[in-house]
Amino acid sequence: MKRLLNTTLFIFLLALTSSAQDDVRRLSSFSELSVSGGITVDLYEGQPKAEIEMIKGDLDKLVTEVKGDKLKIYFDNGKWGWSNGNNKAKIKLYFRSLDGISASAGCKIEGHSLITADRFDADASSGARMEVNVEASSIDSDVSSGASTYISGEAKRLSVDVSSGGSFVGSDLKANDVDADVSSGGSVKVWATKSLTADASSGGSIKYKGNPDKTNIDAGKYSGGSVRKM
Known part of the structure; x- marks a missing residue:
């Protein structure tokens, strides 16, 4: 019985940790997209938002910022970028319109709309x-x-x-x-x-x-x- 309780508690804590590493971020409108690093982006037409699933690393280091008409998505790893390979995320990204995409540093972008x-x-x-x-x-x-x-x-x-x-x-x-x-x-x-x-x-x-x-x-x-x- 004790072993069963411990297993149940472990699974609960694991699920809690996993959910804490996921996020939905509302975004202002953008028409350009720039993605870099260990990020996989699936593109869908819709109200601008990013549904994030962290695969590895720290969610707080994942930047999704709109400047002007451009949305930039990347990991902020500090000045030297020492932990760049330790961060991976998968994102469902919704957009209204796009006229430019820039992809670099091993990221993956796939359009579904x-x-x-x-x-x-x-x-x-x-x-x-x-x-x-x-x-x-x-x-x-x-x-x-x-x-x-x-x-x-x-x-x-x-x-x-x-x-x-x-x-x-x-x-x-x-x-x-x-x-x-x-x-x-x-x-x-x-x-x-x-x-x-x-x-x-x-x-x-x-x-x-x-x-x-x-x-x-x-x-x-x-x-x-x-x-x-x-």
């Missing part, structure tokens, strides 16, 4: 991963340092710049006019319907689908770049 915008910017670096569905007149994406960006949807214009082992996958992103620049082992997949400008160098590769009327291709003959149709 369609993002509509006039112009949309998607930047990823340092091992971050982003996956979103977007409809926009113009989409610009910079990917570097081993990061990965996956965008599906539609756009009139798409501009992609990938370097240092980054990866951009837009084979399900139907775009009229595409401008893709890749270098240093980066990789790009795009879908162009009207025009394609492709520049690949230093081991970078571009694969495209569609039958664009106009093409301007530079495969970096002397630096190992490649451009080919899927």
Whole structure:
């Protein structure tokens, strides 16, 4: 009986500790998002708020601040950031509209609602991963340092710049006019319907689908770049 009571008490305290590390934060409106560190963000359209589940570390160190139109989400680890790897969180983030996302330092962002915008910017670096569905007149994406960006949807214009082992996958992103620049082992997949400008160098590769009327291709003959149709 005593052992059963001790087990029940342990489970209760564990649940209490776990719930104390979760939080719901109401947010003012934002149109840009910046995320960094060991944070996984699931995006949903709705009234702006962040539903937080702490996986590891201190909830008080998780910053969700809106400055101007930008929401920044990161762990505040002090001047030297010594405990950066000891903090992990999962967040359900609700937004009204978005026209830009920046992901860095190994974070993960996944969109579960369609993002509509006039112009949309998607930047990823340092091992971050982003996956979103977007409809926009113009989409610009910079990917570097081993990061990965996956965008599906539609756009009139798409501009992609990938370097240092980054990866951009837009084979399900139907775009009229595409401008893709890749270098240093980066990789790009795009879908162009009207025009394609492709520049690949230093081991970078571009694969495209569609039958664009106009093409301007530079495969970096002397630096190992490649451009080919899927």
